[in-house]
Amino acid sequence: MSKIIFENVRKSFDRLDVLNGVSLEIEHGETHIVVGMSGCGKSVLLKCLLGIFEIDSGDILVDGMSARNKSQRNDYLKKFSILFQGNALFDSMTILENVEFGIRQLRNISPGQLKSIACEKLLSVGLEERVFNLYPAEISGGMQKRAALARAIALKPDVLLFDEPTSGLDPVTGGVICNLLKDTVKKLGITSVTITHDLKVAEFLSDRVSMLNKGRVVWTGHANDMKNCKNDFVEEFYQSSCAILGRH
Amino acid sequence: MIRSVATLGEYTLASLREMGRISIFAARGVVSCFFPPFFPGEILKQLLAVGFYSLPIVGLTALFAGMVLALQMHVGFARFNAEGAVASVVVIGITRELGPVFAGLMVAGRLGSSIAAEIGSMKVSEQIDALGTLLVDPLKFLVVPRIIAGVIMLPFLVLIADIIGVMGGFLVSITVLNFSSGTYLLQTVQSLQAIDVISGLVKASAFGFCITTFGCYHGFSSDLGARGVGRATTSSVVSSCIGVLVFNYLLTALFFGT
Ligand SMILES: Nc1ncnc2c1ncn2[C@@H]1O[C@H](COP(=O)(O)OP(=O)(O)OP(=O)(O)O)[C@@H](O)[C@H]1O
Ligand SMILES: [Mg+2]
Numbered sequence: 001m002s003k004i005i006f007e008n009v010r011k012s013f014d015r016l017d018v019l020n021g022v023s024l025e026i027e028h029g030e031t032h033i034v035v036g037m038s039g040c041g042k043s044v045l046l047k048c049l050l051g052i053f054e055i056d057s058g059d060i061l062v063d064g065m066s067a068r069n070k071s072q073r074n075d076y077l078k079k080f081s082i083l084f085q086g087n088a089l090f091d092s093m094t095i096l097e098n099v100e101f102g103i104r105q106l107r108n109i110s111p112g113q114l115k116s117i118a119c120e121k122l123l124s125v126g127l128e129e130r131v132f133n134l135y136p137a138e139i140s141g142g143m144q145k146r147a148a149l150a151r152a153i154a155l156k157p158d159v160l161l162f163d164e165p166t167s168g169l170d171p172v173t174g175g176v177i178c179n180l181l182k183d184t185v186k187k188l189g190i191t192s193v194t195i196t197h198d199l200k201v202a203e204f205l206s207d208r209v210s211m212l213n214k215g216r217v218v219w220t221g222h223a224n225d226m227k228n229c230k231n232d233f234v235e236e237f238y239q240s241s242c243a244i245l246g247r248h
Numbered sequence: 249m250i251r252s253v254a255t256l257g258e259y260t261l262a263s264l265r266e267m268g269r270i271s272i273f274a275a276r277g278v279v280s281c282f283f284p285p286f287f288p289g290e291i292l293k294q295l296l297a298v299g300f301y302s303l304p305i306v307g308l309t310a311l312f313a314g315m316v317l318a319l320q321m322h323v324g325f326a327r328f329n330a331e332g333a334v335a336s337v338v339v340i341g342i343t344r345e346l347g348p349v350f351a352g353l354m355v356a357g358r359l360g361s362s363i364a365a366e367i368g369s370m371k372v373s374e375q376i377d378a379l380g381t382l383l384v385d386p387l388k389f390l391v392v393p394r395i396i397a398g399v400i401m402l403p404f405l406v407l408i409a410d411i412i413g414v415m416g417g418f419l420v421s422i423t424v425l426n427f428s429s430g431t432y433l434l435q436t437v438q439s440l441q442a443i444d445v446i447s448g449l450v451k452a453s454a455f456g457f458c459i460t461t462f463g464c465y466h467g468f469s470s471d472l473g474a475r476g477v478g479r480a481t482t483s484s485v486v487s488s489c490i491g492v493l494v495f496n497y498l499l500t501a502l503f504f505g506t
Contacts, residue, residue: 052377077383088378091370092293105382 001028002063002079002158002191004049009058011041011048018044020215021058031185032193033202033223035237036212042195043085045212046161049193050080062159078106081155085163085195087148089136095122095147096132102151121150126176142169149177153184160185160192166201178204199223199241211237269469274461277391290393297362298394298456299401302355303408309350310342310409314416317341322425334425335432336439338417343444344504345496347409352455352492355402357485360463363394364484367467368477376468391464398456406452410445447503451496458491 004026011019018041026032036042047053049060051067060067065076081102089098099118103109109117122132125146131139136147145168152160165181166174178201185192196202202209203223211219211234219226219234226238321337367390370376379386414436421427463484470480 047377050377050381052380074383077381080381082378082381084374084378086374088374090375090378091373092366102382105384 001189003028004159004191004193005059005061006045006049007059007061009045009048009060010056011044011053012056017215019048019055022212022215022217024210024217024220026191026193028191029189030191030207031182031205032191033206033209034193034195034212035197035199035202035209037237038197040212041215042212043163046082046163046193046195049161050082051076079158080161081152081157081159082161083145083148083152083163083165085167087136087144089144089148089151091136094133094135095127095139098136098147099151099154103154106155117154118150121154122147125150125153125180126173142173145169146173146177149180153180156188158190160188160190162192162194162196164195164197166196166198174198174201181205199226199238270462270465273465273468274457276387277395277461277464280385280387280392281396285388287389287393290389291396294393294397295401298355298359298397298460299404302358302401302405305354305358306351306405306409307412309354310347310413311416313346313350314338314342314413314418315420317346317413318417318420318425322421331425332435334421334427335417335435338421339414339436339440340444342413342417343410343440343448345448345500347413348406348448348451348455349492349496351402351406351409351452352459352496353489355405355455356459356488356492359398360459360484360488361481363460363463364467364470364481365477367464368470368480371468371470372472372474372477386468391460394460394464395457398460399453400456402452402456402459403449406448407445410448443503447499450503451499454495454499455492458495459488462488462491 004024006022006024009019009022010017022045034042034045044053048055049062049067051073055068062076062079065072067076069076089095090101093101096115096118099121100114103114103117119129119132123129127143127146127150131143131147136144139147145165149162149165152162160181162181166177169177181192181194182205194201194205206223208220209223209226210217211231213233219229219231221229226234229235229238317338318334321334321341322331325331325333325337367376370390376386376390379389418429418432418436421432422429466480466484466487470476
């Protein structure tokens with residue numbers, strides 16, 4: 001379990017300000033959801049948390065360790081595992097090898113156990129055994145997403161990060177994945193941060209939701225309180241998604 | 249006028265900066281070769297990719313190079329009745345220059361493009377970021393195996409190219425040019441010195457290093473998107489071909505310059 005603190009985080013690319021002072025606290029064991037418009041910097045926020053992008057100013061602290069501190073880099077990174085928005089499966093390895101590779105780097109496990117854990121994780125995300133020895137390019141996008149998810153949850157991290165875990169999936173699989181996320185997070189008792197566009201997913205999963213707009217957190221609260229929020233942007237976001245979902 | 253000088257200056261500075269970056273990258277690559285962790289599986293994969301799969305094109309180019317060299321030398325030497333020197337010229341020409349340079353250029357085209365494209369698209373699809381989150385140093389996982397494979401396998405390829413090239417010359421000489429095979433082979437063996445072959449193999453190692461390093465560098469510094477990867481691939485092939493020719497001159501000067 002880990003506590004994550006964003007302190008006034010700023011990040012820009014070639015004069016394009018993406019994060020304009022994000023401040024956010026995520027408690028031990030909390031399931032936190034980040035929502036926001038496409039292109040508002042959600043993926044960048046996660047990559048800053050992982051230290052893939054160096055932040056311009058501010059700080060990110062995870063259990064007191066800073067993302068900017070290079071000397072603790074390995075211990076810091078070991079806390080996380082992430083499902084990237086684009087899956088990021090290694091295309092020179094089969095699906096099974098992908099999961100095994102992830103586990104092998106971070107956990108001390110014998111080769112026999114390695115395979116059985118990897119298979120178990122792949123089965124648990126609903127992949128059939130026939131795809132285990134296929135390459136990522138040979139399976140559908142939804143299957144890739146599930147394989148990437150299996151790789152992420154196989155690592156037993158302190159913090160799980162999911163970048164749009166259900167996008168591109170049919171509703172049935174999406175539901176399965178959501179349940180799986182919830183179960184995994186509960187079983188491991190860990191902190192998780194999930195990015196999504198889908199407020200239904202947000203309500204189902206979350207303890208708290210943060211709304212990102214124009215590079216800042218404009219609202220944080222429980223998913224159920226969103227409809228009563230007076231912030232213009234939150235209201236618009238909520239109304240629009242209700243219109244699509246046909247809710248009132 | 250002033251503007252064109254300024255452009256020239258900018259261009260020069262940009263190239264110098266690029267050269268500096270490549271040098272730093274190459275130095276980091278070399279240093280990483282000597283420190284664990286190693287990825288033997290990856291190294292093996294790359295040895296195979298570089299050595300085995302480049303064999304056909306390298307062998308084919310060497311064969312034709314040897315054949316055409318024999319034909320041309322025969323025509324040239326016939327002008328002053330020195331046809332007997334064909335065997336010597338073919339074997340020295342192939343082992344010192346044509347074998348290594350042709351193999352280097354072919355591998356630069358094949359490998360330079362594939363390395364840059366592979367690493368570039370891994371960067372685009374966040375696979376390099378993913379390696380980082382698994383605490384795997386991309387330099388050790390992707391660059392080191394390729395550099396090692398290049399440095400080790402290119403000399404092997406060139407050795408085989410040498411043999412095939414000389415055989416090409418031999419075949420043309422005994423079938424088309426009516427040499428007796430015994431005399432030709434004897435002359436070949438007599439005129440060959442160890443330094444001819446060794447210099448070629450050393451060159452090959454240097455080419456292997458240069459091609460793989462350029463390929464990796466351009467892959468890593470590729471812009472995002474398919475266009476960026478395309479551009480990285482082109483730069484990689486162009487710069488590794490130039491690199492091969494420059495290294496070839498420098499090493500020739502080192503070995504045989506007075
Ligand atoms: N490597 C990069 N270099 C330059 N700009 C970048 C880079 N990565 C992201 N950006 C910019 O940062 C902004 C936010 O991108 P980001 O990927 O975080 O959006 P997002 O909120 O995840 O959107 P989506 O919901 O569509 O995934 C975009 O305008 C993008 O152009
Ligand atoms: Mg995103």
